[in-house]
Structure formats: structure tokens, C-alpha cells
Amino acid sequence: MAHVRDIMQKNVITIEHDKTVHDAAIMLKEKEISFLVIIRDEKPIG
Template identity: 60%
Template sequence: MTLVRDIMEKNVITADQQKTAHEGSIILRDKDISFLVIVKDDKPVGIVSERDIVRRLAAEDIKASSITLGDIMSKKFRWVKSDTTIEDAVQKMLNNNIRRIIVLDDEKLSGVVTQTNMTEYLRSKILINETMENIKSD
């Protein structure tokens, strides 16, 4: 049984909720990432994705330097513990139609699991299963 901790990204980029959307956008660009975990007092309080910036700023013609990440973040982020099974995490992502899920342990950020992590995990599992089948048939 594979657990979330086995596939999660541990190096999660965070930003304080008081940073401007412009500053957040620069972090996204410079780090070549698609989302930030927003923190207050070192605890996750939301997520800002590229999609949030498009929908909440660009589409509304709001100047990015005039609004904080806290103002545009998604506050209802979903999370799991690091000892959650991959199957349960996938189900939670599917049920909530989300692309990433935050990993918290004792209310502290431990990592994140994205669709890419899940795809890589499933790909390796399929390749292993196919290899085992080939060995058995030889």
C-alpha cells in the first residue's frame, strides 16, 4: 500500500498572504510553478493558482500590485495527511475536482500531491505490472 508521503513533493513554495498578487506572479514565473501555498504565521491558509490570477485579476482588469494574495486565494483548500493512502487522496481529488492536494501533519505543511505526481506514480506502477506479466509469461 503506497502512502501520500511516498510520492508527495516536499519542497513546496509558499508566500505570505500579505504579498501582492504581482509579487506572487513573479514567484510563479521565476520558480516555473503553477500555484503557491499561502501562509499566515507559517500555517497554510489558502492556495493561489495561475487560474486564480486569470479569473480574479486579469478577467476583472484588476491591477496585480493593488491586491494581496490573501484577497484572491482559494480559502477552501483540500488536504490529507502524509499517511493517507494514494487511493484515498485520488478519490478526494476526484470528488472535489482539484488538481492538487495539500499534505498537512499536525497542521503544518508537509508537502503537496499534484496530478503530475499521481500520473508519474501510476505510470511506474503500470510499467512494473507489465514487466511482471512479461516475466511470468516467459
């Protein structure tokens, strides 16, 4: 069985909660990633 540490993403890319969906789409494309962690006051919220 795999451990979380073996499959987790170590360099998580974040975006502030007040950015637009367009901003997020641009970031996803530029960084060639498929998800972002949404943050508010440096804490993950989504």
C-alpha cells in the same frame, strides 16, 4: 494504487498572505512552478 508520498510535492514554495497577486505571479514565473501555498504566521491558510 499510488500512495500520497509517491506523488506529493516535498519542497513546497510558500508566500505570505499580505503579498500582492503581482508578487505571486513573479514568484511563480521565476521558480517555474504552478502553485504556491499561502501562509500567515508560518501556517498554511490557502
